[in-house]
Amino acid sequence: MAKKKNKLASLEAAKASHKSSKRKRREVQVVSCPADFPVSARKAAEKLNTPPTSDPSDNNNHNRRKLLDWNDTAHxxxxxxxxAFVGQDKRSFDDEQYEFLTGRKRKKHAVPLPIVRGIKKAAAKRTARQLQEARDSGTVLPKSMTKKNKKEQSDKTAQIHGPAPSVGFMMKGVLKVKAPP
Incomplete structure:
Protein backbone atom coordinates (compact mmCIF):
# COMPACT_ATOMS: atom_id res chain seq x y z
CA MET A 1 0.00 0.00 0.00
CA ALA A 2 2.85 2.34 0.83
CA LYS A 3 4.40 1.64 -2.53
CA LYS A 4 1.18 2.59 -4.31
CA LYS A 5 0.99 5.84 -2.34
CA ASN A 6 4.60 6.65 -3.25
CA LYS A 7 3.89 5.94 -6.92
CA LEU A 8 0.76 8.09 -6.85
CA ALA A 9 2.63 10.90 -5.12
CA SER A 10 5.43 10.75 -7.68
CA LEU A 11 2.92 10.71 -10.56
CA GLU A 12 1.09 13.73 -9.11
CA ALA A 13 4.39 15.56 -8.69
CA ALA A 14 5.29 14.78 -12.28
CA LYS A 15 1.89 16.02 -13.48
CA ALA A 16 2.26 19.21 -11.44
CA SER A 17 5.68 19.90 -12.95
CA HIS A 18 4.28 19.01 -16.37
CA LYS A 19 1.42 21.48 -15.92
CA SER A 20 3.86 24.29 -15.10
CA SER A 21 5.85 23.56 -18.23
CA LYS A 22 2.65 23.20 -20.26
CA ARG A 23 1.90 26.63 -21.65
CA LYS A 24 -0.25 27.85 -24.42
CA ARG A 25 1.82 27.43 -27.52
CA ARG A 26 2.07 30.20 -30.04
CA GLU A 27 0.32 29.63 -33.27
CA VAL A 28 2.63 29.13 -36.20
CA GLN A 29 1.53 30.56 -39.48
CA VAL A 30 2.35 28.23 -42.35
CA VAL A 31 3.15 29.94 -45.62
CA SER A 32 3.36 28.06 -48.88
CA CYS A 33 5.84 29.54 -51.32
CA PRO A 34 5.28 29.32 -55.06
CA ALA A 35 7.81 27.44 -57.12
CA ASP A 36 10.80 29.44 -58.35
CA PHE A 37 10.43 28.17 -61.90
CA PRO A 38 9.75 29.92 -64.24
CA VAL A 39 11.00 33.16 -62.74
CA SER A 40 9.91 35.35 -65.65
CA ALA A 41 6.31 34.11 -65.45
CA ARG A 42 6.13 34.92 -61.73
CA LYS A 43 7.39 38.47 -62.29
CA ALA A 44 4.89 38.97 -65.12
CA ALA A 45 2.07 37.79 -62.86
CA GLU A 46 3.19 40.20 -60.12
CA LYS A 47 3.15 43.08 -62.60
CA LEU A 48 -0.36 42.21 -63.72
CA ASN A 49 -1.69 41.92 -60.17
CA THR A 50 -0.43 45.31 -58.98
CA PRO A 51 -3.02 48.03 -59.45
CA PRO A 52 -1.80 51.24 -61.10
CA THR A 53 -1.53 54.14 -58.67
CA SER A 54 -1.79 57.80 -59.39
CA ASP A 55 0.60 58.71 -56.55
CA PRO A 56 3.93 59.80 -58.15
CA SER A 57 5.97 58.87 -55.05
CA ASP A 58 4.96 55.22 -55.52
CA ASN A 59 6.25 55.29 -59.09
CA ASN A 60 9.57 56.74 -57.92
CA ASN A 61 9.98 54.02 -55.32
CA HIS A 62 9.09 51.40 -57.92
CA ASN A 63 11.67 52.84 -60.35
CA ARG A 64 14.33 53.04 -57.65
CA ARG A 65 13.88 49.38 -56.93
CA LYS A 66 14.58 48.56 -60.58
CA LEU A 67 17.79 50.60 -60.87
CA LEU A 68 21.16 48.94 -60.51
CA ASP A 69 23.49 49.78 -57.69
CA TRP A 70 26.60 50.80 -59.65
CA ASN A 71 29.01 50.16 -56.78
CA ASP A 72 27.84 46.57 -56.39
CA THR A 73 27.75 46.06 -60.14
CA ALA A 74 31.31 47.33 -60.61
CA HIS A 75 32.51 45.13 -57.76
CA ALA A 84 41.17 35.34 -65.55
CA PHE A 85 43.99 36.92 -63.49
CA VAL A 86 47.32 35.13 -63.52
CA GLY A 87 50.46 35.52 -61.42
CA GLN A 88 51.01 38.83 -59.65
CA ASP A 89 47.58 40.19 -60.64
CA LYS A 90 45.89 37.15 -59.10
CA ARG A 91 47.91 37.43 -55.88
CA SER A 92 47.24 41.14 -55.52
CA PHE A 93 43.49 40.58 -56.08
CA ASP A 94 43.47 37.79 -53.48
CA ASP A 95 45.29 40.12 -51.06
CA GLU A 96 42.67 42.83 -51.67
CA GLN A 97 39.86 40.36 -51.01
CA TYR A 98 41.60 39.16 -47.83
CA GLU A 99 42.03 42.74 -46.61
CA PHE A 100 38.38 43.53 -47.42
CA LEU A 101 37.13 40.51 -45.47
CA THR A 102 39.46 40.62 -42.46
CA GLY A 103 40.33 44.30 -42.23
CA ARG A 104 44.08 43.72 -42.20
CA LYS A 105 46.74 43.00 -44.76
CA ARG A 106 47.89 39.48 -45.47
CA LYS A 107 51.31 38.58 -44.15
CA LYS A 108 54.00 38.61 -46.82
CA HIS A 109 56.39 35.72 -46.50
CA ALA A 110 60.04 36.70 -46.31
CA VAL A 111 62.20 35.59 -49.23
CA PRO A 112 65.95 35.19 -48.69
CA LEU A 113 68.02 38.06 -50.11
CA PRO A 114 70.11 35.96 -52.55
CA ILE A 115 66.92 34.59 -54.10
CA VAL A 116 65.47 38.12 -54.40
CA ARG A 117 68.67 39.28 -56.12
CA GLY A 118 68.41 36.38 -58.57
CA ILE A 119 64.76 37.15 -59.31
CA LYS A 120 65.54 40.84 -59.92
CA LYS A 121 68.49 39.95 -62.14
CA ALA A 122 66.33 37.63 -64.25
CA ALA A 123 63.62 40.31 -64.47
CA ALA A 124 66.19 42.88 -65.63
CA LYS A 125 67.36 40.45 -68.33
CA ARG A 126 63.78 39.90 -69.47
CA THR A 127 63.00 43.62 -69.71
CA ALA A 128 66.28 44.28 -71.54
CA ARG A 129 65.47 41.53 -74.04
CA GLN A 130 61.92 42.87 -74.52
CA LEU A 131 63.24 46.41 -75.09
CA GLN A 132 65.76 45.14 -77.63
CA GLU A 133 63.08 43.17 -79.49
CA ALA A 134 60.83 46.24 -79.50
CA ARG A 135 63.64 48.43 -80.88
CA ASP A 136 64.46 45.86 -83.57
CA SER A 137 60.82 45.66 -84.65
CA GLY A 138 60.57 49.45 -84.88
CA THR A 139 58.06 49.94 -82.06
CA VAL A 140 57.99 53.43 -80.57
CA LEU A 141 58.59 53.20 -76.83
CA PRO A 142 57.93 55.77 -74.10
CA LYS A 143 60.93 57.53 -72.54
CA SER A 144 60.27 55.98 -69.16
CA MET A 145 61.00 52.54 -70.60
CA THR A 146 64.15 53.53 -72.47
CA LYS A 147 65.79 55.50 -69.63
CA LYS A 148 68.27 53.61 -67.50
CA ASN A 149 67.17 53.40 -63.89
CA LYS A 150 69.64 54.74 -61.35
CA LYS A 151 70.20 52.69 -58.27
CA GLU A 152 68.42 54.28 -55.33
CA GLN A 153 70.14 52.10 -52.75
CA SER A 154 73.12 54.45 -52.40
CA ASP A 155 70.76 57.40 -51.83
CA LYS A 156 68.81 55.50 -49.20
CA THR A 157 71.91 54.57 -47.20
CA ALA A 158 73.04 58.21 -47.25
CA GLN A 159 69.63 59.29 -45.96
CA ILE A 160 69.64 56.76 -43.15
CA HIS A 161 73.25 56.97 -41.92
CA GLY A 162 74.31 60.38 -43.20
CA PRO A 163 77.14 61.10 -45.61
CA ALA A 164 80.14 58.81 -45.47
CA PRO A 165 83.25 60.57 -44.19
CA SER A 166 85.95 61.10 -46.79
CA VAL A 167 88.79 61.28 -44.25
CA GLY A 168 89.44 59.37 -41.05
CA PHE A 169 87.46 56.55 -39.55
CA MET A 170 84.66 56.00 -37.06
CA MET A 171 85.42 54.55 -33.65
CA LYS A 172 82.64 54.15 -31.06
CA GLY A 173 80.52 56.72 -32.87
CA VAL A 174 83.31 59.32 -33.00
CA LEU A 175 85.03 60.35 -36.24
CA LYS A 176 88.81 60.07 -35.77
CA VAL A 177 90.70 62.38 -38.12
CA LYS A 178 94.48 62.65 -38.38
CA ALA A 179 95.99 66.10 -38.14
CA PRO A 180 97.30 67.42 -41.46
CA PRO A 181 101.14 67.24 -41.74
Missing amino acids: EIRSLGAT
Whole structure:
Protein backbone atom coordinates (compact mmCIF):
# COMPACT_ATOMS: atom_id res chain seq x y z
CA MET A 1 0.00 0.00 0.00
CA ALA A 2 2.85 2.34 0.83
CA LYS A 3 4.40 1.64 -2.53
CA LYS A 4 1.18 2.59 -4.31
CA LYS A 5 0.99 5.84 -2.34
CA ASN A 6 4.60 6.65 -3.25
CA LYS A 7 3.89 5.94 -6.92
CA LEU A 8 0.76 8.09 -6.85
CA ALA A 9 2.63 10.90 -5.12
CA SER A 10 5.43 10.75 -7.68
CA LEU A 11 2.92 10.71 -10.56
CA GLU A 12 1.09 13.73 -9.11
CA ALA A 13 4.39 15.56 -8.69
CA ALA A 14 5.29 14.78 -12.28
CA LYS A 15 1.89 16.02 -13.48
CA ALA A 16 2.26 19.21 -11.44
CA SER A 17 5.68 19.90 -12.95
CA HIS A 18 4.28 19.01 -16.37
CA LYS A 19 1.42 21.48 -15.92
CA SER A 20 3.86 24.29 -15.10
CA SER A 21 5.85 23.56 -18.23
CA LYS A 22 2.65 23.20 -20.26
CA ARG A 23 1.90 26.63 -21.65
CA LYS A 24 -0.25 27.85 -24.42
CA ARG A 25 1.82 27.43 -27.52
CA ARG A 26 2.07 30.20 -30.04
CA GLU A 27 0.32 29.63 -33.27
CA VAL A 28 2.63 29.13 -36.20
CA GLN A 29 1.53 30.56 -39.48
CA VAL A 30 2.35 28.23 -42.35
CA VAL A 31 3.15 29.94 -45.62
CA SER A 32 3.36 28.06 -48.88
CA CYS A 33 5.84 29.54 -51.32
CA PRO A 34 5.28 29.32 -55.06
CA ALA A 35 7.81 27.44 -57.12
CA ASP A 36 10.80 29.44 -58.35
CA PHE A 37 10.43 28.17 -61.90
CA PRO A 38 9.75 29.92 -64.24
CA VAL A 39 11.00 33.16 -62.74
CA SER A 40 9.91 35.35 -65.65
CA ALA A 41 6.31 34.11 -65.45
CA ARG A 42 6.13 34.92 -61.73
CA LYS A 43 7.39 38.47 -62.29
CA ALA A 44 4.89 38.97 -65.12
CA ALA A 45 2.07 37.79 -62.86
CA GLU A 46 3.19 40.20 -60.12
CA LYS A 47 3.15 43.08 -62.60
CA LEU A 48 -0.36 42.21 -63.72
CA ASN A 49 -1.69 41.92 -60.17
CA THR A 50 -0.43 45.31 -58.98
CA PRO A 51 -3.02 48.03 -59.45
CA PRO A 52 -1.80 51.24 -61.10
CA THR A 53 -1.53 54.14 -58.67
CA SER A 54 -1.79 57.80 -59.39
CA ASP A 55 0.60 58.71 -56.55
CA PRO A 56 3.93 59.80 -58.15
CA SER A 57 5.97 58.87 -55.05
CA ASP A 58 4.96 55.22 -55.52
CA ASN A 59 6.25 55.29 -59.09
CA ASN A 60 9.57 56.74 -57.92
CA ASN A 61 9.98 54.02 -55.32
CA HIS A 62 9.09 51.40 -57.92
CA ASN A 63 11.67 52.84 -60.35
CA ARG A 64 14.33 53.04 -57.65
CA ARG A 65 13.88 49.38 -56.93
CA LYS A 66 14.58 48.56 -60.58
CA LEU A 67 17.79 50.60 -60.87
CA LEU A 68 21.16 48.94 -60.51
CA ASP A 69 23.49 49.78 -57.69
CA TRP A 70 26.60 50.80 -59.65
CA ASN A 71 29.01 50.16 -56.78
CA ASP A 72 27.84 46.57 -56.39
CA THR A 73 27.75 46.06 -60.14
CA ALA A 74 31.31 47.33 -60.61
CA HIS A 75 32.51 45.13 -57.76
CA GLU A 76 30.78 42.07 -59.26
CA ILE A 77 32.22 42.79 -62.71
CA ARG A 78 35.73 43.11 -61.30
CA SER A 79 35.44 39.92 -59.26
CA LEU A 80 34.09 38.09 -62.32
CA GLY A 81 36.98 39.38 -64.44
CA ALA A 82 39.42 38.42 -61.68
CA THR A 83 38.93 34.76 -62.51
CA ALA A 84 41.17 35.34 -65.55
CA PHE A 85 43.99 36.92 -63.49
CA VAL A 86 47.32 35.13 -63.52
CA GLY A 87 50.46 35.52 -61.42
CA GLN A 88 51.01 38.83 -59.65
CA ASP A 89 47.58 40.19 -60.64
CA LYS A 90 45.89 37.15 -59.10
CA ARG A 91 47.91 37.43 -55.88
CA SER A 92 47.24 41.14 -55.52
CA PHE A 93 43.49 40.58 -56.08
CA ASP A 94 43.47 37.79 -53.48
CA ASP A 95 45.29 40.12 -51.06
CA GLU A 96 42.67 42.83 -51.67
CA GLN A 97 39.86 40.36 -51.01
CA TYR A 98 41.60 39.16 -47.83
CA GLU A 99 42.03 42.74 -46.61
CA PHE A 100 38.38 43.53 -47.42
CA LEU A 101 37.13 40.51 -45.47
CA THR A 102 39.46 40.62 -42.46
CA GLY A 103 40.33 44.30 -42.23
CA ARG A 104 44.08 43.72 -42.20
CA LYS A 105 46.74 43.00 -44.76
CA ARG A 106 47.89 39.48 -45.47
CA LYS A 107 51.31 38.58 -44.15
CA LYS A 108 54.00 38.61 -46.82
CA HIS A 109 56.39 35.72 -46.50
CA ALA A 110 60.04 36.70 -46.31
CA VAL A 111 62.20 35.59 -49.23
CA PRO A 112 65.95 35.19 -48.69
CA LEU A 113 68.02 38.06 -50.11
CA PRO A 114 70.11 35.96 -52.55
CA ILE A 115 66.92 34.59 -54.10
CA VAL A 116 65.47 38.12 -54.40
CA ARG A 117 68.67 39.28 -56.12
CA GLY A 118 68.41 36.38 -58.57
CA ILE A 119 64.76 37.15 -59.31
CA LYS A 120 65.54 40.84 -59.92
CA LYS A 121 68.49 39.95 -62.14
CA ALA A 122 66.33 37.63 -64.25
CA ALA A 123 63.62 40.31 -64.47
CA ALA A 124 66.19 42.88 -65.63
CA LYS A 125 67.36 40.45 -68.33
CA ARG A 126 63.78 39.90 -69.47
CA THR A 127 63.00 43.62 -69.71
CA ALA A 128 66.28 44.28 -71.54
CA ARG A 129 65.47 41.53 -74.04
CA GLN A 130 61.92 42.87 -74.52
CA LEU A 131 63.24 46.41 -75.09
CA GLN A 132 65.76 45.14 -77.63
CA GLU A 133 63.08 43.17 -79.49
CA ALA A 134 60.83 46.24 -79.50
CA ARG A 135 63.64 48.43 -80.88
CA ASP A 136 64.46 45.86 -83.57
CA SER A 137 60.82 45.66 -84.65
CA GLY A 138 60.57 49.45 -84.88
CA THR A 139 58.06 49.94 -82.06
CA VAL A 140 57.99 53.43 -80.57
CA LEU A 141 58.59 53.20 -76.83
CA PRO A 142 57.93 55.77 -74.10
CA LYS A 143 60.93 57.53 -72.54
CA SER A 144 60.27 55.98 -69.16
CA MET A 145 61.00 52.54 -70.60
CA THR A 146 64.15 53.53 -72.47
CA LYS A 147 65.79 55.50 -69.63
CA LYS A 148 68.27 53.61 -67.50
CA ASN A 149 67.17 53.40 -63.89
CA LYS A 150 69.64 54.74 -61.35
CA LYS A 151 70.20 52.69 -58.27
CA GLU A 152 68.42 54.28 -55.33
CA GLN A 153 70.14 52.10 -52.75
CA SER A 154 73.12 54.45 -52.40
CA ASP A 155 70.76 57.40 -51.83
CA LYS A 156 68.81 55.50 -49.20
CA THR A 157 71.91 54.57 -47.20
CA ALA A 158 73.04 58.21 -47.25
CA GLN A 159 69.63 59.29 -45.96
CA ILE A 160 69.64 56.76 -43.15
CA HIS A 161 73.25 56.97 -41.92
CA GLY A 162 74.31 60.38 -43.20
CA PRO A 163 77.14 61.10 -45.61
CA ALA A 164 80.14 58.81 -45.47
CA PRO A 165 83.25 60.57 -44.19
CA SER A 166 85.95 61.10 -46.79
CA VAL A 167 88.79 61.28 -44.25
CA GLY A 168 89.44 59.37 -41.05
CA PHE A 169 87.46 56.55 -39.55
CA MET A 170 84.66 56.00 -37.06
CA MET A 171 85.42 54.55 -33.65
CA LYS A 172 82.64 54.15 -31.06
CA GLY A 173 80.52 56.72 -32.87
CA VAL A 174 83.31 59.32 -33.00
CA LEU A 175 85.03 60.35 -36.24
CA LYS A 176 88.81 60.07 -35.77
CA VAL A 177 90.70 62.38 -38.12
CA LYS A 178 94.48 62.65 -38.38
CA ALA A 179 95.99 66.10 -38.14
CA PRO A 180 97.30 67.42 -41.46
CA PRO A 181 101.14 67.24 -41.74
